[in-house]
Amino acid sequence: PLLAGRVVVGLARPGPGKTAGFGIPLIEAIRPGERNVQAIVLTPTRELASQVASVLTQLGGSSGVRVAAIYGGVGMLPQINALRGNAHVVVGGESFVALAEALQNALCATSAGEAA
Numbered sequence: 001p002l003l004a005g006r007v008v009v010g011l012a013r014p015g016p017g018k019t020a021g022f023g024i025p026l027i028e029a030i031r032p033g034e035r036n037v038q039a040i041v042l043t044p045t046r047e048l049a050s051q052v053a054s055v056l057t058q059l060g061g062s063s064g065v066r067v068a069a070i071y072g073g074v075g076m077l078p079q080i081n082a083l084r085g086n087a088h089v090v091v092g093g094e095s096f097v098a099l100a101e102a103l104q105n106a107l108c109a110t111s112a113g114e115a116a
Contacts, residue, residue, distance in 0.1 A: 008022055019051070019052055019055045019056070020055065020059070023052075023055055023056050023059050024059060026039055026041075026056070026089070027056065027059045027060040027063065027065055027089075030060065030063075030065045030088045030089065031088075032063055032064035032065055032066075032088065034088075035086040036086070036088075036108075037087060037088065037089070037090050038088050038089065039088065039089045039090075040089075040090050040091075041056070041089065041090070041091040041092075042092070042093065043091065043092065043093060044093070045093070046071035046072060046073055046092075046093065049069050049070070049071045049091050049092045049093060050069055050071070052069075052091050053067050053068070053069035053089075053091040056089055056091065060088075060089070065088050065089065066082075066085055066086060066087045066088050066089070067087060067088070067089045067090075067091060068082035068083055068085070068087035068089070068090050068091070069082070069091050069092060070082075070083075070090055070091070070092035070093075071092045071093055072093070
């Protein structure tokens with residue numbers, strides 16, 4: 001389903017490899033040469049967002065896939081910089097992913113204006 005571009009919801013008890021189960025096909029579907037967000041992963045907590053982002057970074061590191069974790073309780077500047085680094089995957093809670101999308105759109109608009 002993930003490779004077909006459909007939304008995937010994974011539910012299971014801790015430990016059975018959910019992150020790798022969706023993360024490997026997600027990373028394989030990313031086109032690293034394109035400089036845009038291609039996947040958004042929503043998590044219920046910032047701790048889980050951090051863990052998922054770490055695993056996805058490890059899975060995609062050798063292929064050039066960039067992952068940005070967006071969540072509360074930390075400064076916004078590092079998160080903005082992660083988005084400016086042309087993240088392919090954004091991981092975070094729903095409200096922070098919405099903010100990330102808005103920031104990404106603003107950054108793209110700013111970059112387009114500078115290029116003109």
